[in-house]
Structure formats: C-alpha cells, structure tokens
Amino acid sequence: ALDAQGNLFVADRNNDRIQKFGLPTGQAPLIVPPSKSEDEHVARDVVDVEDGGTVSRRDRAAVDIPAGAVAADLKVTVSTPAFSAADDSNRRRAAEDAQLKTASPPVEYGPEGTTFNGAVTLTLPYSPELIALQEIDAKDLQVRYWNRDKSKWEDLESVVDPKTRTVKAKTTHFSLYQVFSGTAAAAAIQPLAGADATFTFRDAYAFPNPARGSGPVTIRIQTGLADSVEVRVYDISGRKIHSSSNFSLNPNLDDGNGKGAQYTYDHVWDVSGVGSGVYQYVITAKKSGQSDIHKTGRIGVVK
DSSP: OBOTTOOEEEEETTTTEEEEEOOOTTOOOOOOOOOOOGGGTEEEEEEBTTTBEEEEOTTSOEEEEOTTSSSSOEEEEEEOOOOOHHHHHHHHHHHHHTTOOBOSOOEEEESTTOEEEEEEEEEEEOOHHHHHHTTOOGGGEEEEEEETTTTEEEEOOEEEETTTTEEEEEEEEOOEEEEEESGGGGGSOOOOTTSOOOOOOOEEEEESSSEETTOOEEEEEEOSSOSEEEEEEEOTTSOEEEEEOOOEEEEEEOOSSSSOSEEEEEEEEOOTTSOSEEEEEEEEEEOTTSOOEEEEEEEEEEO
16 A cells, blocks of 8 residues: 555565555656546547437537438447557548648547438637647638549638637538648639539439440539538449549539530549449539538440
8 A cells, every 4th residue: 555655565474564664765656647538539429310419528529410410320330449550551641742731630430431311510629839830820621522533621611719629610520620720721713714613413314315336425414612522433233343533623614504604623534444234423522510411413434
C-alpha cells in the first residue's frame, strides 16, 4: 500500500511483519495517472430510424441525425482514426499542397461510407492552441472531409461557434473529417453570371446515342454547382462494368436544350472494350447539406 506521504508498505509473510519503504529525501512520490477510458476517444450508440439521435464524445465531437435520415437502426461511431504511415503522409501532403492549416485532430464517423436520406450535422472541436500558434482567425475555420478517390480534402459549408470552440457542418455521408483554416477556399469555383448555381436537376443525357464503333460516349448532367459527381454503368444483366468520378466542369455552357447556360458536368466513357448492347447508367451528384441527385438513362452501343 502507498500512503499520502509516498511511503510504501509491503507485507513480508515469511517473517510475519510489514515493512515500510520511504522515498529518498526531497523526492516527490510517483503518482501514476489512471489510463484514459475508451470513451474519451470513441463514442458508440444506436440511432433509431424513427426518432434519429445524437452521438457525441466527451471532447464534443458529435453527429446529430434527424428522424428518417437512416433506412434502418444504425450503430454509429465517432472515433479517432488509426492511420498507416502511408495514409497519414498522403493526407498531410494533400493538406500542405492546398495550403491548409490544421486546427483539430481528425475525426472518423462510422460506419464509413454510410449515406443518409437527408443531411446530418457534424460537430468537430477545434484547438485554440493550434489556431493561436498558426495565427489562424477562428472565423476562417472549415470542416473538410477526406475524398479517398481524389486524395483530396473537400471543404464543407461550416459554422464556427467560438463559445464552445466547435465547428458544425452538414453532410449526407460518413467519412473522415477534420477542421482546417479556410484560407484555401478562394480556390473553389464561384458562381458565374449567366449560370444558375442552385443545386437542382436540370438535364441529363448521353451522346452520341447510340454509339457506333469504338468512339467515346459523353455522359452529361446539369445540376448547378455540385461538390462531386459520379457515374456507374451496368450491362443488361445488372453487372457493373464501369464507374468513375472523373467529370469535367463547364460552368457556363449553353448546349441548346432550351435551358440556357448551365453548370455542366461531362464524363467521357471509352466503349472500345464493351460489346454491342444496351447499357444503363446511374449518375449521382452530391452537395453538402442537400439531398443527392440520382438520374438514370440508357446508352446503346453498336459495333
């Protein structure tokens, strides 16, 4: 046993006595702090499909899921991610390349890849020490998520609360999130005069359709300004034969469809490796805080 003065008492059963061991003069007793419980690093709870719910850690990292946002009861985790050395280096390099300054540790919301029927609200705490050290203004803080496909930190529209030292953002999917300075946001595309940036569906189609020979097919969607666009292509049996998020953006294209200048996303699909037939494509456009846009269509290929 250890008393308040740091003296150690040990039972000597062989000699039927208790021995006292004192610390050297002037040396303070060694106090071993209790280990941190897992709850300080991980929060777990089941969110009910009908009622929704909030899952939060002690450090205020949290997610608020409204009723009906999940298709079934969901076991949600808010945790500190474990990185491999290569993954950590990749994320750090991407932040440096974008001239971002770190204002918080990363937070992983899981199950990773979960998508929601509507927007959920994330809360991430930021470090006052980090922003002071790097001379960051708190009003410039933004939540960003790690886009694995593009190896890029994507920014989300964020709200800073200096009183609680947190930043909130809305999303429709779970991933890895972190707070950075928002100084690189100026590089984002700004709405242009003549093209309506409002995120809503305008048009989607593929051309040429049918495609003849081995020439490429362009798959196009017009949605206003989106955060990301992805396409998946299936054959008649339902087997996925192609997927990509590699879309080029023309932010002020009038393609003659009678809808005027539009934010237009194009993906070029190389059909040289597929046979004749009818293929179905599914395009998904996403924007933080809004419901995803899903559009389908068919492409004929004649060889």
